Amino acid sequence: MNPLPDRTRVIIIGAGFAGAAAAWALGQTDLGPGIIVEREPTPGVHASGRNAALVRVVETDPVMRTLALRSVAHIRRLADGHGELIRSTGSLTLAGRGNLRRLEAAHAALRQARIASELLPLRDARQRFAFLERMQFEAALWCPADGIADIHALLMTYLEQAKAKNFELHAGCGADRLLIEGSRVVGVAIGDAEIRADVVVDATGAWAGLLTRERSPLPLQPFRRHLYVSGPLTYVGRSWPYVWLMDGEAYLRPEGDGLLLSPCDETPWPPGAPPTDPTTAILLAEKLSRCAPGLADLTLRQSWACLRTFAPDRRPVIGPDPVLQGLYHVSGLGGSGMTASAAIGELVAAAIAGTRPDWLDPATVVPARFSVPGDARVQ
Numbered sequence: 001m002n003p004l005p006d007r008t009r010v011i012i013i014g015a016g017f018a019g020a021a022a023a024w025a026l027g028q029t030d031l032g033p034g035i036i037v038e039r040e041p042t043p044g045v046h047a048s049g050r051n052a053a054l055v056r057v058v059e060t061d062p063v064m065r066t067l068a069l070r071s072v073a074h075i076r077r078l079a080d081g082h083g084e085l086i087r088s089t090g091s092l093t094l095a096g097r098g099n100l101r102r103l104e105a106a107h108a109a110l111r112q113a114r115i116a117s118e119l120l121p122l123r124d125a126r127q128r129f130a131f132l133e134r135m136q137f138e139a140a141l142w143c144p145a146d147g148i149a150d151i152h153a154l155l156m157t158y159l160e161q162a163k164a165k166n167f168e169l170h171a172g173c174g175a176d177r178l179l180i181e182g183s184r185v186v187g188v189a190i191g192d193a194e195i196r197a198d199v200v201v202d203a204t205g206a207w208a209g210l211l212t213r214e215r216s217p218l219p220l221q222p223f224r225r226h227l228y229v230s231g232p233l234t235y236v237g238r239s240w241p242y243v244w245l246m247d248g249e250a251y252l253r254p255e256g257d258g259l260l261l262s263p264c265d266e267t268p269w270p271p272g273a274p275p276t277d278p279t280t281a282i283l284l285a286e287k288l289s290r291c292a293p294g295l296a297d298l299t300l301r302q303s304w305a306c307l308r309t310f311a312p313d314r315r316p317v318i319g320p321d322p323v324l325q326g327l328y329h330v331s332g333l334g335g336s337g338m339t340a341s342a343a344i345g346e347l348v349a350a351a352i353a354g355t356r357p358d359w360l361d362p363a364t365v366v367p368a369r370f371s372v373p374g375d376a377r378v379q
Ligand SMILES: Cc1cc2nc3c(=O)[nH]c(=O)nc-3n(C[C@H](O)[C@H](O)[C@H](O)COP(=O)(O)OP(=O)(O)OC[C@H]3O[C@@H](n4cnc5c(N)ncnc54)[C@H](O)[C@@H]3O)c2cc1C
Pocket: 013, 014, 015, 016, 017, 018, 019, 037, 038, 039, 040, 043, 044, 045, 046, 047, 048, 049, 050, 051, 052, 053, 054, 055, 056, 173, 174, 175, 176, 203, 204, 205, 206, 207, 225, 226, 227, 305, 306, 307, 308, 330, 331, 332, 333, 334, 335, 336, 337, 338, 339, 340
C-alpha cells in the first residue's frame, strides 16, 4: 500500500458496498485518482461482509426495484472472468390468506417491469418444489431472476477494478473529521495527517452523517438484525431457491449443510458492532412454528447481528450534500444495499460528474429531499 497522499481528486470514506461500488463506478468514468479510507483493518467487517447475500429484485417500491434490476445486470457483466458473483437460484415468496393481495401486487409489479415471475397456487408450488411441504402458505411467487451472491468476491471485485483505475484502498485509516473551509469540504483529517481533495464521499454505513452532524445532519437510523445458521439438515438441497415467508416476515436459504435464517427483526441501534440478543432466537422459533412448521425442530449453531441503516422513506441517500459543497453521500442502503450496490455507485458517480441519468430520477434519492424549506443551513 502506498503512503497516504497530501492531495487527491476524490476521497471516499468507508469500504463497504457503498464506498467500494462508488469507487468502482467513479473509476469506470475516469473520475479518479482517488483513495478509499476504511477505519477497519479490512473491508467488509460490518454490514457488507455479514449480510444474508440474497439478491432480491422482488421489490414493491419502484425506485428500489429499478436500482436492484440495473445493479444485478451490472454485476452479472462484472462477473465475466471473475467467477460466479451471483448464483441464480431464484426465490419463492410465500403468502397465506391474509397476504395474498400483497403477493399479487408484487407479482403485478414484476410483470409490469417485465421480470419473469409466476404466481403459483399451493398445490402447483408443492408439486414443483417438494420441500415446500414443510411450509404453510396459500400461494407462492416464483422469481427466477433472484439468487445468492458471493458477497466477499463482489466487494473485492469492486475494489480491484477501482484500484486498476487509480482508486487505492487505505485500510486501518479512520477519517476523524472533515476539513471544511466556509461552506466547502476540502478534505479529510486522519490523525495528524490532512488530505485535501476536490470531492469527499461519505459512505460510512451506520456512521453516515456523523462527520457533518452539526452542519448538515441526515435523518438516518441504523437497525439491528440477526442472522442464524442451523445445524446440519439432511433434507436441504444446495440448489433450493431462497424462501421469503411473507406472513411471518422471515427468510431462509441453504448455507453449507444447513440453513441460514433471519426473523427479520428490526431494533433501533447506535452505530457500531451490535451484540446478539438471545431472545431473538425465540422470535425465530415462533415464526417458523407458524409459517414453516416442518422446520420448527432445527437447532441453531451460529448467530450474529449487524446494522441496516435507513432513511425515513427507506430509499438510499445518494448525491450532493444540500449544505456543504464538495461533499457527496452514499448512505441509507438499508436491507438491499448489496443487491443495489452497482446502480448506487453509478448514481453517485453521475452526481459527481454532473450528468443526469436517464434511468432514474435522482430527486427520488438525493439528500436534499429531507431539507426543510426555509432552513438557513440549506441556502
Ligand atoms: C443482517 C443483514 C442482512 C442483510 N441482508 C442483505 C441481503 O440479503 N441482500 C442485500 O442486498 N443486502 C442485505 N443487507 C444490507 C446490506 O448489507 C447493506 O445495505 C450494505 O452492506 C451497506 O453497505 P455500506 O457500505 O453502506 O455499510 P457498511 O458495510 O457498514 O460499510 C461502511 C464502512 O464505513 C466504515 N467507516 C465508518 N466510519 C468511518 C470513518 N470515519 N472512517 C473510515 N471508515 C469508516 C466502516 O468501518 C464500514 O466498513 C443486509 C444487512 C444486514 C445487517
